[in-house]
Amino acid sequence: xxxxxxxxxxxxxxxxxxxxxxxxxxxxxxxxxxxxxxxxxxxxxxxxxxxxxxxxxxxxxxxxxxxxxxxxxxxxxxxxxxxxxxxxxxxxxxxxxxxxxxxxxxxxxxxxxxxxxxxxxxxxxxxxxxxxxxxxxxxxxxxxxxxxxxxxxxxxxxxxxxxxxxxxxxxxxxxxxxxxxxxxxxxxxxxxxxxxxxxxxxxxxxxxxxxxxxxxxxxxxxxxxxxxxxxxxxxxxxxxxxxxxxxxxxxxxxxxxxxxxxxxxxxxxxxxxxxxxxxxxxxxxxxxxx
Ligand SMILES: C[S@@+](CC[C@H](N)C(=O)[O-])C[C@H]1O[C@@H](n2cnc3c(N)ncnc32)[C@H](O)[C@@H]1O
Numbered sequence: 290x291x292x293x294x295x296x297x298x299x300x301x302x303x304x305x306x307x308x309x310x311x312x313x314x315x316x317x318x319x320x321x322x323x324x325x326x327x328x329x330x331x332x333x334x335x336x337x338x339x340x341x342x343x344x345x346x347x348x349x350x351x352x353x354x355x356x357x358x359x360x361x362x363x364x365x366x367x368x369x370x371x372x373x374x375x376x377x378x379x380x381x382x383x384x385x386x387x388x389x390x391x392x393x394x395x396x397x398x399x400x401x402x403x404x405x406x407x408x409x410x411x412x413x414x415x416x417x418x419x420x421x422x423x424x425x426x427x428x429x430x431x432x433x434x435x436x437x438x439x440x441x442x443x444x445x446x447x448x449x450x451x452x453x454x455x456x457x458x459x460x461x462x463x464x465x466x467x468x469x470x471x472x473x474x475x476x477x478x479x480x481x482x483x484x485x486x487x488x489x490x491x492x493x494x495x496x497x498x499x500x501x502x503x504x505x506x507x508x509x510x511x512x513x514x515x516x517x518x519x520x521x522x523x524x525x526x527x528x529x530x531x532x533x534x535x536x537x538x539x540x541x542x543x544x545x546x547x548x549x550x551x552x553x554x555x556x557x558x559x560x561x562x563x564x565x566x567x568x569x570x571x572x573x574x575x576x577x578x579x
Contacts, residue, residue, distance in 0.1 A: 292562055294480075298473045302524040305469040312498040313438045320390045325366060327489040337481050337489070338368075339552060340559035344567075345431050346372045347545040347576035349461040354535035356380050356427035356459050362414040362446070363433020367395035367407065373429070374399075374407045376544065380427070384409045385417070415446040420453040427459040434464045435499045443501060447512035460516050460532045465500035466525040474498060477526070506530060522569035529567065534574035546579035 350373060353359055357380060361370045364384025374382045384407065386392050392409050399407045412419055414430070415437060428450045437443045450460065468474050478494035503525040507518055513530065520528045537545075549560060564575060 292558060295562070298476055299523055302469050302473055308467060308469040308502065309471055311467060311501065312495075314436050314495055314499045320388050321488075322390060324488055324492060325388075325390050325394055327486045327492070337485055340556040340563065342369050342372055343545075343548055343552065344560055344563045345369060345461075345463055346376055347548075348529070348531075348534075348572070348574075349373050349429050349431075350376045350541065350545075351534045351537050351574055351576045352461040352531050353377065353380065353427040353429065353459045354537060358383070358425045359427030359429060359459075360385055360417075360420065360425050360453070362428065362430035362450075362462075363436060364395055364409065365391050365433065367398050367409070369431050370395070371399055371402045371404055371407060374404050375402065376541065378406060380406060382407045383425075385412050385414055385419075387411065387413055415442045415449065417449040417453050422452055423455045423458075425453050425458065426455045427461075428454055429461045431463050432465070432496070434462065435496055435501060440501065440505055443505065443509065444512065447509045451512050458532075459535075460513055460530065462530045464506075464528060465497055466503045466506060466520060466528045467500040468497060468524070468526060471498075473524075503528065517571075519567060519571040521563075521566040525570075527563070527567070529572065537574075537576055539579070542576055542579040545576045549577050 346369065359380055359382050361373075361382060361384045364370045364386050367384050370382060370384045374380070384392075384395055386395065386409070389411060392411055395409055399409075410419055414433065434443060434446065437446060454460070468477075474494060474497040478497055479490055482490060503520060506528050509530060510516060510518055516530050516532050518528060518530050520526070549557060552560060564577065568575065
């Protein structure tokens with residue numbers, strides 16, 4: 290049973306005729322120490338983004354099964370990346386970000402997690418010149434593409450992904466799609482007003498305002514023809530552009546199921562809503578059903 294507070298948003302978004310114009314992020318990269326710290330904190334297992342991180346860690350793991358070298362575009366503080374790396378110890382991961390402040394936090398986090406399969410490069414995700422053609426077997430990205438200031442740069446990023454990816458390589462790209470009304474933006478951004486610092490909430494609002502439209506993302510499929518696009522049911526709020534799910538082993542499924550159970554109750558409800566709305570939106574395979 291999904292959380293009832295979503296109902297007005299679903300009604301409003303399905304009834305609204307047109308949206309509002311995209312407002313690119315005021316800061317291209319996330320450099321402010323306070324901003325970086327608030328974002329990193331929200332990503333802890335018991336933090337605001339814990340459910341979303343676990344959801345994407347599981348589905349991403351299911352998509353990259355067997356990949357040896359995977360790059361993460363806009364890795365930020367690497368909370369998500371390190372979680373994926375922990376679940377996939379045989380895969381080598383490289384996080385790419387333009388922000389030196391983020392990369393410093395990311396390196397410290399990977400070290401604290403005791404991971405030896407994660408490395409980092411400073412660079413622009415729309416110019417992956419540090420990677421040779423067909424040199425990686427997976428490209429992932431979570432909540433970072435909306436930082437690209439223009440649609441042409443998103444398309445350039447897609448061209449670069451197609452270039453660096455080996456044939457049969459895996460793709461898992463997820464981010465927000467632009468909502469139709471500012472009221473819905475404010476609903477999601479300030480849902481956790483009581484528990485999150487103002488800077489995190491503002492950051493969230495800006496991300497939702499900067500999100501590309503569903504149509505813009507759909508157009509990206511032209512660059513990545515082996516991929517499909519799914520979104521949350523009825524309201525394209527979160528999209529996942531990905532290649533087909535592969536077979537997870539029973540042990541890994543058990544680990545995802547256990548990790549779900551260990552989430553605080555509130556965030557488990559968020560995770561289950563993501564599972565439901567994305568399943569209804571066309572996402573195949575449920576890595577949490579051990
Ligand atoms: C909202 S954070 C997402 C971090 C992480 N992927 C996650 O899911 O938590 C977006 C990150 O993208 C980075 N970024 C923005 N534009 C970029 C670009 N053109 N090239 C590389 N990184 C970029 C920002 O510095 C920031 O760390």
